Amino acid sequence: MRIYDETFTSRLMLGTARYPSPQILKDAIVASGAEIVTVSLRREAAGERAGQRFWDLIRDTGVKVLPNTAGCHSVREAVTTAEMAREVFGTRWIKLEVIGDADTLQPDLFGLVEATRILSNDGFQVLAYTTEDLVAADRLVEAGCRVLMPWGSPIGSARGLNNVYGLRAMRARFPELTLIVDAGMGVPSHASTAMELGYDGVLLSSAVALAGDPVRMARAFRLSVEAGRLGFTADPLQPRDFAEPSTPVLGQALLGDTVFA
């Protein structure tokens, strides 16, 4: 999987929030095989040191971090958060979220394009959390974005892929671009389906963190992403309307009265 000028073996990116404990988070990262995890920034009181502890834990795992602008509802907020993330995490990557609707957490595509242009011009490598809207996708690419991350369904909804047709169309429109389904995964088959559509990767968080056994679920998603990718690259059989015998009929003995033409 290619993210700007770097290549990764794993096609699964994992969120780090809402795990039962730091140790379970660490174990889940290992079990998932993820080489990239998402992180965020929040206010810290003097002397609290929670940020330092979390940062130490993530650095211990040896994975790369992808900071997000989660919770930002305006271009200004998102741009300022990205600037702060670049300094704290020492990366040009930013998972750019500009949220437009409080209930669905749907991205504000107008603000997203504007923020992408500002950040790309400032040297950021933007991974845009978007929808499957092709017009917005065109504008994001024009603005400098090289990794599009359409939602599968609303963040944390566990509904899987709401619009397979739209995701397939986006893959067809941008055959060379890195496309990652981000958000809405619930069970491993959702990730497999995304990979079978030819997506380069999957980003998920709550599906693992909030599972009864996050470490086990992390491994399940690892396998499902690998299976989906293998299936996509193996030139799958296309669906048809009628049956086709899988057992050869040539040489079958005539033992009854019925003969199908």
Next chain:
Amino acid sequence: MKIILNGEPAEVASSTLAAALVELGYGEGPFATALNHDFVPAPERCETPLSEGDAIEVIAPMQGG
């Protein structure tokens, strides 16, 4: 001087952002700062003057999705 730190009222004697952070108890840890909604890079904190009513944001790494 009265300021707003992470949305809460606070009082500092320092006249620069860098000095105020030390006065407020922020150490060397990984954090970034904004003053009145604008990002202030770490190297510029010591040259960034504070005024009455300024709003300082100090943010640090945390878990994200």
